[in-house]
Amino acid sequence: xxxxxxxxxxxxxxxxxxxxxMNKWSVVACDQYTSQPEYWQRVREYxxxxxxxxxxxxxxxxxxxxxxxxxxxxxxxYMSNDLFRTLPSSMVYLHRTQEDGNVRQGLxxxxxLECYDYHKGSQTLCRATEGTVEDRLPPRIRxxxxxxxxxxxxxxxxxxxxxxxxxxxxxxxxxxxxxxxFDLMERGGHLKGYQIQNEDCDEILKNLAALTxxxxxxxxxxxxxxxxxxxxxxxxxxxxxxxxxxxxxxxxARYCLVELVNLHSPALQFEPIHRxxxxxxxxxxxxxxxxxxxxxxxxxxxxxxxxCKGVHTVYSFAKESSKLAVGxxxxxxxKIVPAxxxxxxxxxxxxxxxxxxxxxxxxxxxxxxxEKNDLFPTVIADGALPRKTFSMGxxxxxxxxxxxxxxxxx
Numbered sequence: 001x002x003x004x005x006x007x008x009x010x011x012x013x014x015x016x017x018x019x020x021x022m023n024k025w026s027v028v029a030c031d032q033y034t035s036q037p038e039y040w041q042r043v044r045e046y047x048x049x050x051x052x053x054x055x056x057x058x059x060x061x062x063x064x065x066x067x068x069x070x071x072x073x074x075x076x077x078y079m080s081n082d083l084f085r086t087l088p089s090s091m092v093y094l095h096r097t098q099e100d101g102n103v104r105q106g107l108x109x110x111x112x113l114e115c116y117d118y119h120k121g122s123q124t125l126c127r128a129t130e131g132t133v134e135d136r137l138p139p140r141i142r143x144x145x146x147x148x149x150x151x152x153x154x155x156x157x158x159x160x161x162x163x164x165x166x167x168x169x170x171x172x173x174x175x176x177x178x179x180x181x182f183d184l185m186e187r188g189g190h191l192k193g194y195q196i197q198n199e200d201c202d203e204i205l206k207n208l209a210a211l212t213x214x215x216x217x218x219x220x221x222x223x224x225x226x227x228x229x230x231x232x233x234x235x236x237x238x239x240x241x242x243x244x245x246x247x248x249x250x251x252x253a254r255y256c257l258v259e260l261v262n263l264h265s266p267a268l269q270f271e272p273i274h275r276x277x278x279x280x281x282x283x284x285x286x287x288x289x290x291x292x293x294x295x296x297x298x299x300x301x302x303x304x305x306x307x308c309k310g311v312h313t314v315y316s317f318a319k320e321s322s323k324l325a326v327g328x329x330x331x332x333x334x335k336i337v338p339a340x341x342x343x344x345x346x347x348x349x350x351x352x353x354x355x356x357x358x359x360x361x362x363x364x365x366x367x368x369x370x371e372k373n374d375l376f377p378t379v380i381a382d383g384a385l386p387r388k389t390f391s392m393g394x395x396x397x398x399x400x401x402x403x404x405x406x407x408x409x410x
Contacts, residue, residue: 007208008115008125008220011091011201012257014108015084015149015404017051022182024050026191026400029153029225030057033395035276035345035356037061043186051083053151053401058143068143075149084404091196091204092179093169094259098189098397102267107166107196107204108403110255111156111221111230118231120383123217126156129224129379131387132231140232144407150233151404154226154258155392159219159376161264164207172200180402187396193403219380221260224392225399230256253407259399261392263372270372272326273346273388275365276356277333280342282308282363288340292332293319302328307357307364326367327386346388348395 017025024047033039040059047054055074058066078084094106116126144150158165173194181192196204212218223230233256241248248254261268277285286294286306300316302325307313321331337344347353350366357364370390378385392398 007205008112009205009208009260010110010112010255011089011197012110012255012405014087014090014092014257015406016087016179016402017083018085020051020083022180022402023185024048024052026182026184026188026402027052027054027057028186028188028396028400029398030059031153031226031228032348032398034060035347035352039186046185051078056149056151056404057401058139063139068146071143072146072148075147079148079406087179087195089197089201091201092403093166093173093194093196095170095192095194096189096267097191098267098393099187104261104265104267104397105166105170106155106399107169107260108152108193108257109260110405111154111258113234113237113254113256114249116221116230116234118223118227118234118384122383125212125218126221126223127219127379128227128231128384129157129222129375130227130389131384132227133387136228137232137235140228141235144232144236145239148406148408149404150257150407151401152226152229152257152259153399153401154230154256155224155261155399156230156258157222157224157263157375158208158211158260159222159264160211160262163262163264164210165204166260166262167265168207169194169196169200169204172196184400188400189397191400191402219376222263222376222379224261226258227387230258251409252405255405257403257405263375268372269393270370270375271348271391271393272367272369273348273391274350274353274367275329275333275388276345276347276353276362277337277365278343278345278356278359278362280337280340280361280363282361284340285336285342285363288336289315289332292321292328292335293317294329294332303368304329305366307353307366309358310354312366322386323382324370324386324389326370326389329365329367330386330388348391 092108117124118128118132302317353364
């Protein structure tokens with residue numbers, strides 16, 4: 001086979017559940033619906049006692065009250081009870097039909113953490129697309145550091161305008177290598193998965209290598225979703241290297257299972273991530289934002305909408321602290337909100353912002369969209385974007401957990 005280390009992406013021994021209700025097994029990424037705990041309660045009631053990835057993750061809406069030890073124990077129980085079958089040295093080609101009818105194709109494999117650096121300005125094959133908040137890593141590290149297995153909601157983008165890597169697999173798969181085919185819960189659409197092995201993996205790696213061109217420091221993989229989860233895997237791997245030295249290079253924790261998605265997929269739409277600030281005096285927050293150059297009206301290029309009790313008002317930044325409106329806003333909020341003892345949450349969907357802004361102590365912020373074709377050039381030129389700049393589609397279109405992988409030595 002090709003030299004996987006040069007590409008940073010390899011086949012893996014992938015674990016797939018056997019004899020389970022797949023609709024209950026597969027749940028959406030843990031960082032969705034963070035301001036809607038009722039969503040997760042509804043899913044919990046629906047899943048009941050059935051085996052489910054819900055019991056292998058910590059939804060961020062419940063992170064403060066969650067128990068990482070209980071999650072890790074469930075992982076051990078599932079593995080001990082032969083819940084999984086292994087797809088040896090494989091990738092998985094995904095065919096996801098979204099609720100809107102669009103089809104998004106993906107490819108599951110293992111990303112080499114030696115080829116990834118989330119710090120701004122890195123020149124590795126895989127880079128973060130948004131600023132990584134170090135304070136958000138410890139809760140995730142507490143789960144992963146003792147976990148016997150991983151399951152990804154990480155989606156990594158490749159820039160493949162000729163559709164040579166992922167979409168080309170459509171003609172290579174058949175019912176004979178279909179490993180699952182079912183409806184996802186909660187408006188998630190329909191998911192089909194196909195096992196990819198041997199020479200087909202070789203061809204994937206060859207085509208990935210071709211995307212690097214002749215650049216000295218090519219950007220092959222841009223982390224689209226799950227920036228902090230991949231950063232957590234990196235942090236745990238670096239700690240492992242400190243503990244066991246060079247033995248870590250052959251350890252399964254060197255890799256992290258991810259889904260590759262082509263930036264040019266017609267089904268992949270970038271959506272802005274909005275903000276809601278709570279536990280503050282809305283008028284006091286507006287006054288403070290004026291000090292950072294935010295003025296009513298659209299006289300300048302960096303325009304946002306502020307939402308108070310469902311009413312939208314257009315504002316713009318006369319003083320720009322970033323190339324993007326989201327950056328100028330985030331810079332100001334990071335300075336102002338902690339001093340007011342307020343809280344910031346990141347919201348997918350204007351309707352949710354409208355709803356949450358009805359509270360007396362809340363103020364919402366609607367942000368403009370970013371063109372997805374600007375992503376790779378911007379990351380190459382400027383490094384990571386401001387955190388929570390964009391989302392790849394609606395919350396119910398996010399990656400659902402399904403495949404798993406061992407990250408400890410057997």
